[in-house]
Amino acid sequence: MEQPHEQLCMKLCFRDQHQFRDALLNLHITQARNFKYHRNSDQRIIVECPDKQCQFFMVAAVIKGEKTFVIKKMRLEHTCPSTTETTRVSAKWLAQKYEHLFRSDITTGIQTIIDACMEKYGVDVPKCMAYRAKNIAIEAVLGDHKKQYPRLKDYAQTVMDTNPGSGEVGKFGPYTIMSDRQKGLLNAVNAVFPNCNQRFCLRHLYANFQNVGFRGEDLKKCMDNASYAYNEHKFNIAMNDLRVESEEAWEWLTAIPKKTWARHAFDTNCKTDLVVNNLSEVFNKYILDVRRKPIRTMCDGIKDKQMVRWHRNRESVKAARWDITPHYSEKLEEVGP
Numbered sequence: 001m002e003q004p005h006e007q008l009c010m011k012l013c014f015r016d017q018h019q020f021r022d023a024l025l026n027l028h029i030t031q032a033r034n035f036k037y038h039r040n041s042d043q044r045i046i047v048e049c050p051d052k053q054c055q056f057f058m059v060a061a062v063i064k065g066e067k068t069f070v071i072k073k074m075r076l077e078h079t080c081p082s083t084t085e086t087t088r089v090s091a092k093w094l095a096q097k098y099e100h101l102f103r104s105d106i107t108t109g110i111q112t113i114i115d116a117c118m119e120k121y122g123v124d125v126p127k128c129m130a131y132r133a134k135n136i137a138i139e140a141v142l143g144d145h146k147k148q149y150p151r152l153k154d155y156a157q158t159v160m161d162t163n164p165g166s167g168e169v170g171k172f173g174p175y176t177i178m179s180d181r182q183k184g185l186l187n188a189v190n191a192v193f194p195n196c197n198q199r200f201c202l203r204h205l206y207a208n209f210q211n212v213g214f215r216g217e218d219l220k221k222c223m224d225n226a227s228y229a230y231n232e233h234k235f236n237i238a239m240n241d242l243r244v245e246s247e248e249a250w251e252w253l254t255a256i257p258k259k260t261w262a263r264h265a266f267d268t269n270c271k272t273d274l275v276v277n278n279l280s281e282v283f284n285k286y287i288l289d290v291r292r293k294p295i296r297t298m299c300d301g302i303k304d305k306q307m308v309r310w311h312r313n314r315e316s317v318k319a320a321r322w323d324i325t326p327h328y329s330e331k332l333e334e335v336g337p
């Protein structure tokens, strides 16, 4: 951070007198010198050092017809000796200064504040003041959590406005939703996205398959073959193999719509052939650091990450020789003409 005497300069403007007073407080704490108001009105603020011999002074005044305060005159250097005894460090000031710590980790301890303040300003903050500061900061952060929820409605509205017909069917056609087939989730997806394509993660589907009693390597192999098959012919072979192994297992699996778990029957709207959803687990991990933030901060954080990622992908795809991505063009080359 810049030193206060580098930040403050002649003609510098402040939004209003409160912003000027805040700056004054920061200056005083950084300089380890006190100040007193010589004159303190809505029109003009004059501050000087309590030490009469000291040269420090500042004059700021309002711009006519505005709230803006502007620095008119100043001599920032104190000629008096420094002291931290009469510091104006308060719980409120500390809370403002260190709110960002609680924003990224709500469990931040008071010792962190005490150490940071000692290192930066040489001020020894009493424990009880650090406690009060912590409470004020936590209240501000959690208050933001509550305040951000109503903002979600605005976000949804923006999506609807810029993407007519969205909800289920947007600019990019109907969505495909892949889940791990948990009961609650299954109901929620059916209720919220009744017209969307659904897919089930093969790994989770196999866990269900095992839970109802179908175990063993042979059964698993048949199920894998059926799911990974790229055409109906190979799918049918795998399903027949399964039926030979176990009629009951075949019945159970046949009851689950094949378009939800067998690659050859997937909708072609969604351009991925993955049969497991570890992709979303990766995404989940990727957004871990913003996931605990207030909801709007979280959405913005995810959006920022995605923008960076898409930009990087776009840049790397520039080197591609054709419309097909490098990974899949390599695969096609393996197959040959």
Ligand SMILES: [Zn+2]
Residues within 6 Å of the ligand: 033, 049, 050, 051, 054, 055, 056, 078, 079, 080
């Ligand atoms: Zn002074």
